Amino acid sequence: MxxxxxxxxxxxxxxxxxxxxxxxxxxxxxxxxxxxxxxxxxxxxxxxxxxxxxxxxxxxxxxxxxxxxxxxxxxxxxxxxxxxxxxxxxxxxxxxxxxxxFSHDILTDEYGDYIITHELYNGNSVFNEITRPNLVFDIYYNPETTDVICENVSESHLHDGYVKIPPKNNNVRNTKYKAWRWGRDKVVNEKHNLEFQQRNDSYVVYTKRRDFDITNVKDIITNINTNAGTQDINNLSLNGLFDFPKPVNLIKFLSSLIIKNNDIILDFFAGSSTIYEAIFNLNLKNNLSTHVIGVQIPEEVEEDSKAFKSGFETIADIGKERIRRAGDKIKSESNNNDLDTGFKVFKLDSSNLDKWNPDYDDVQKTLLDSVNNVVSGRSELDLVYEIIIKYGIDLSLAIEEYNCGEWTVYSVGYGALLICLDNDITKEIADFIIKLKNKLDPITLRVVFKDNGFVSDSDKTNIKETLKINNINEFITI
Ligand SMILES: C[S@@+](CC[C@H](N)C(=O)[O-])C[C@H]1O[C@@H](n2cnc3c(N)ncnc32)[C@H](O)[C@@H]1O
The missing domain is CATH 3.40.50.150 (Vaccinia Virus protein VP39)
Incomplete structure (x- = not known):
């Protein structure tokens, strides 16, 4: 499995x-x-x-x-x-x-919170002045001014007001020193990410660990267990609806280690949708627009459960409600209505278009049936989304509707894809599409119609040629 x-x-x-x-x-x-x-x-x-x-x-x-x-x-x-x-x-x-x-010290300097983690010495014992000459040098530190100078071990000399911090001795044969973990430029340029601590008459250098979202680490200290996950759900007044949800802080912390702006996070087992709440928080705090895709099988809730009695039929229903509530809460608490907490829900299904599956004993009937190749019971939007998926276009893009008389033109990605799935289309649609193109001014443009949506073949050809003259070359019928 x-x-x-x-x-x-x-x-x-x-x-x-x-x-x-x-x-x-x-x-x-x-x-x-x-x-x-x-x-x-x-x-x-x-x-x-x-x-x-x-x-x-x-x-x-x-x-x-x-x-x-x-x-x-x-x-x-x-x-x-x-x-x-x-x-x-x-x-x-x-x-x-x-x-x-958690017992580490969390300290604060003018750049924010940090945690002291490792000494600056390189953990790899084979790194020394022979294997990594650029990582072996003396560091001079001025405790008064916090200034830092780096010099070659062979050329270095004492500077007024500075203490010398040499690379450690190495016990490895034929070498004398152990390398630093950073090069000398980095030591000088990022001295604010180093912590110099006095030990008797010498100094030890540590790297400061600045977290992507350091408050997260503070939260984790006290707040990262299953009870915290339950509390997170209770905070949204969804008490007792989901067993063993992951704590928001755990997911927030793991995500904060890896996300960059515009990343997509996929959770195969969305459950109560903890991942969404975690990402809303990170997006808000760090001004990111990370997207989330959650997958959830249509698992039904037990009929004697609190969730069922509260009107939820599936786990996904609980998850969706959690996303809504978590979104509203974070927006109202942060007073930030621009935070994007919207979501779309898709159900996995077969294609909206009938497959060509001829009955060889009655091909004529199959041909006639295939004239309308859209599976019955499917909506226009179902088809629009199938086209979007087939072209690999982002499902989260806005879909706008424009009306040309009776006909509807769906615009995806601000005009990058225009779709009209109506019947009895005549060449007036071409003028409308050209106007839309001028208005939306997309970089590329594809136009999609239903193959049997035109009044006649000559209308279809006319539309195609008119669009072509106007630099719209991608004319597709389904
Ligand atoms: C342990 S829960 C996930 C908990 C979730 N991270 C949270 O914090 O609420 C696992 C979820 O995965 C769902 N699930 C199980 N098998 C699945 C599958 N094949 N595809 C998608 N979801 C599945 C279950 O319905 C359940 O809701």
């Missing part, structure tokens, strides 16, 4: 994409093996542990009390995720600590 989905997930990832998979101890080893095969062992990032039930879950048949679950993570291609590596490493340190109440 998991294999095809993971395979599909990998295909859908961008080259710098990352997948997080939440799993408990029953399947964790199987998942690891599957993922190694599908994503490749080199792309394995980690299995993060999060303590979802600090007070203990159910007792297993052999008497152990479970407290944690796992989040397995793989990259599509680990060489493309360099910039996230520190975050991901950090997450690994953070997760187990949630159990003991």
């Amino acid at each position: 998991m294999y095809p989905r993971l395979k599909l997930a990998r295909n859908l990832l961008t080259d710098d994409g990352v997948i997080f998979i939440s799993i408990d101890d029953n399947e964790v080893e199987n998942l690891r093996k599957l993922c190694d095969e599908i994503f490749g062992e080199d792309n394995y990032i980690d299995v993060f542990i999060w303590i979802n039930k600090p007070e203990g879950r159910q007792i297993s048949k052999n008497g152990a009390v479970g407290t944690h679950e796992y989040i397995m993570s793989y990259a599509k291609n680990s060489i493309n995720i360099n910039e996230f590596k520190l975050s991901l490493k950090f997450l690994n340190e953070l997760m187990p600590n949630t159990y003991n109440k």
